[in-house]
Structure formats: structure tokens, C-alpha cells
Amino acid sequence: MKEAGSRYVRLYLSLARYCFVRELSFRGNFLVRCAGQSLWLVLILTFFQLIFLNTRRIGDWSHNDYLFFMGTSFLVNGTVSGLFLVNCTNLSELIRTGDLDFALTKPIDEQFLLSTQRVDWSNLPNLFVGGALVLYAWQRSGNWPTILQGINYVLLLIAGVAVLYSLMLMMASSSVWIVRNRSLHEMWFYVTQFARYPADIYLSHGGGRVLYFVLMYLLPVLLAITTPARYGVKMVEWPMVLYLFLAAGVSLAVSRWFFRFALSAYRSASS
């Protein structure tokens, strides 16, 4: 068991290194993609800087809190996009073309292989900018976390990534039944756009409260970013913290089950 675990770690590191070397083979293209990512982050930051010239708060988030929220959002989304988006998009394509057969014949766990075979390193700016924003917001507030709180924050980020990854894996697996003309990339953008802003902005309105309930408890995308960010700035909110850990565990288990169920319904299209 321990040996199998270390084999998977070694394999993952080899895949990540291979992707990095491949990116550096087309250095110019890689740098332009990183620049494009950075530009997008700058635009989002610019937008909210302009907004805070006109308002004091968004929900109960002050300017400094909101910088922390954006930093958390960049960290979670950057990790999900860098590690899983390209793989899940590819999974839909493999199912559509029938090339999934080649992955299923490999002597390795299918979910591991299909979820991790590529790493999109051009998402690194998300992590750098996100990390810098989080540190800057902590420094500005003068409210540095203890080591334990810092560890908790990182664990919450991982739990947030797990929730989003599970959702993405289920969407990609559904390609076994639904042949899409629209790419997973595009669908993912529309599903996660609700998580891009603090969850409490939906509580101001009756219809918003229904949306909040659905996206918090049934399809918990709102949890993934708001909960780590709230913990980071308030250092309390224990019920939500525990709920995020629980949701991450349940999401991973359900997505694993759904993935295997989808594979059992898969009929090769190529051979």
C-alpha cells in the first residue's frame, strides 16, 4: 500500500516535470500565456480597485477583506485550472472520440491517470498573485495568523480545490451520456461564476437566498472560496469550516462513485 502510494507520487512528479519541460520547449508561447493570465488578474484587480473608489463595502467585506477574498479566489481557481481543468476537458474529448480505451488499458488507477496526466503551468501567475494578495491583506490588517491558523487556512484551500475538482470530474464524466457541442471550459466558466464573489451577496434578496441554499448545500461551489477567505480574515466561522471539510470528503467520494459509474456505461467508439 505504502509502495503503491510512493509509486503514484513518483509518477505524478514525472508527469509534472514532463509537462514543464514541454512548456519550456515552446518558451515564447508559454511566456505569452503566462502574460495573458497575469493581464487577466490585473484587470480583475483594476475593476475592484475602481469599485472601491465608489463604495466602502461589498456585503460585509471591506476593501482589505476583499483583497484577501480575491487572493484566495486566485489561489483556488489557479490550482484547479492548473491541475485539473485541462485534464477534465481532455476526458470529455477522449470519451467523444473513443480514445479513452488507451487510458483504460494502462496498469494504473483510471481516475488518477485521467485527472493528473497534464499540468498547465501557465496558471502559475494565479498562485503568485493570489499568494501575494493574501500576504499583503494580512500585513495591511496587522492581523497575522498563528502557525496553526495558517495551516488551517491552507487545509481549507485544499478542501475548496477538492470540492471544485469533484464537480468538474462529474461534469466531464457526464460526457459518456451527453455529447456536447459546447466545451467543458465554457460550461465550467458559467458554473463557477457564482463562486467568484462572496457568498453573502446573494442573501440580500428572496430569490438570492434560494440560490444561496442550492449553491451552498446541494452543489457547494460557494463554499470553495468564501469559506477559506472568511476564515482567513475573521479566523472564526467554525461551523462553516467543518462543513467545508465534510463537503470536500463527500464530494470526492460521490465524484469517485460517479466517475466509475460513467466508466461502466462507456462504450468504446473507436475499435
Added chain:
Amino acid sequence: MIVLRKYATIFSISLAERLTYRTDFFLGTLIRFMPIVTTIFLWGAIFAGSDRTRIAGFTSDEIIAYYLLIMVSRAFSSMPGLASGIAFDIREGNIKKYLTQPIDMLGFLLTSRIAHKLVYYSIASVPFAIVFFLCREFFPGWPPPTVLAAYVISLALAFVIGFLFEALLGVLGFWMLEISSLLWVVNTLNYLLNGHMFPLDLVPGPLGVLIRLLPFQYMAYFPAMLFLRGAEMSTMELALAVGGELLCAVALWVAVRYLFARGVRHYSAFGG
């Protein structure tokens, strides 16, 4: 007459091809309105946290109306896949078929796009009508007929400018092997500069004035503002504003034609 018949055939073929995707158009349009839901809640929270009733000259209702009108503008000016398609044809040598046959590549692409957009509008008008009906309270009412006429012209010109802008990027493929990363950067910048991300009035000072002078605004901001603020303008001001948009379209057309002609001279094709 023969030329007209040729383009009419291209148009009818493209029309039939696009009608295959009618369900996808319908669902796709509905899905594209989802961000409006978050926009309504976000701006509601922004106004609730501010002591102002207007931000950058917009009331909370006007800002939602603005974003809805931006969706209409972009339905006209966005040309997904056009630039990358042109660059692909140049890179793969597919452009040879346009150079050796009596058909103009840009004319062919424009005719196909018109067919594509007509199918799109005929299908997407239903979800658009539903969403606009549900959001009717955000609008101050219908503008006067002259403004409405100017608005329709500005949308038609937004289509032309959107097409020419993408074609301009696409013909860069004559000189650059791979333009996908460049397209990503330009489209990201365009998202800000055309007013899709937020109303350009939000940018203060000389930078805001400069951004509002750039031609990007004609692809989203300008038609939306014409609808919202056109009633405050005289007929002459309206005509001048739309004239500016027309001038931009003509300048882009000249630039695309010039670059395409230069590109064809630069282009080499080998093999069958």
C-alpha cells in the same frame, strides 16, 4: 449579377449549415445570461455599501440595464473563431483555394458570418425576449424613434467592426506562425476596453477619456450607451456619434484590405 448569385449561394449553404445547431444556439444563449444573475447581486451589494445613489453616473437599475444591453452589442460584434480560423487557413495552406478560385476570402467569410448571425438572432431572440421581459424594470423605457434608429445602425456597424477587427488579427497569420496566445491577450484587453467588463465611465481622469476615444468601444459600450443616453442628445449629436462609428468601420476595412493584399504577396505555398 453572377457575383451576387455566387454570394447568395454561399449564404444559403451557410444558413443550412448553421440551422443544424439551432438547439445549441438556444441553450447557449440562455446559459450566457447566467452571469447577469451574479451581476445583479454584485452591483446590489456595491450600491448597498455606498452612500451614493449614482456610481459613475449610473443608478443601480441603469447599471443592470447597461450589462443587458452589452449582451445585445456583443451578440452583434463577437465573432468567435474568425481570427483563429483565418490564421489556421493561412498556416495549413487552405488559403490556396481562395487564391486560385474566383472568390474573395473576406467576402466569403463575411457572407458566412451574416448567415450565422441571422440564424443566431432568429433562435436567440426567444431567450433574449424572455430575459429582457423579466428584467424590464431595470430600463427607464423605450427611447425616442430617432435614438432607436441610431441604435439599430450602431448595432449593424458593431457587427461590421467586430468582423473587421477579428479579420485584422487573423491576417497577422501571414507573418506569425502561431497567433493563439496573441489572440488571448488581445481579447482579454478588448474585454476591458470595449466596456464589456464594466462601464468605461468608471475609469476616472484622462485615462477614462482616452479609453472612451479608442475604437474598441464601438463593439459594446457605444451602442449600449446610445440606447441609455441617446435621448439626452440632439439629432445632430446622434448623427455625429454614429458617423464616428462608420468612420472607424471604413478605416478598419482599408487596414484589413491593405494587410490582406500585402499578406498574399508575402505568402508562399508548396505542394498539392
